[in-house]
Amino acid sequence: MLKPDAGLTEREQQVMALLAGGLGNKTIAAKLGLQEKTIKHHLTRVFRKLAVRNRTEAAIAWLGLQTDCPTVGSVSSSAAAGRFREARVAQGIDRKHHLPLQKK
DSSP states (O other): OOOTTTTOOHHHHHHHHHHHTTOOHHHHHHHHTOOHHHHHHHHHHHHHHHTOSSHHHHHHHHHHHHHTOOOTTSHHHHHHHHHHHHHHHHTTBOTTTOSBOOOO
16 A cells, blocks of 8 residues: 555645645646646656556545545545545536536
């Protein structure tokens, strides 16, 4: 099992906390006072360190690290994925297309 920070730098941990909260790269960059390209570089390193392929897998792995539970192929990964989706919907983001939800 990965240690709690999985070898992530402090900045990478900040980026992951915001990503797991459902924020997009532009919003993360604005919150941290960085360029969007810098966030993408951080995420590339995080993906490599967590051995994941995309931001959803990274968020699930990160949430699993924070709750100290296994994340791959387990019930807890489903719960982590659900929390990630709920955060995106709560922010009004379409989880399939990553676009703002249309108000009806």
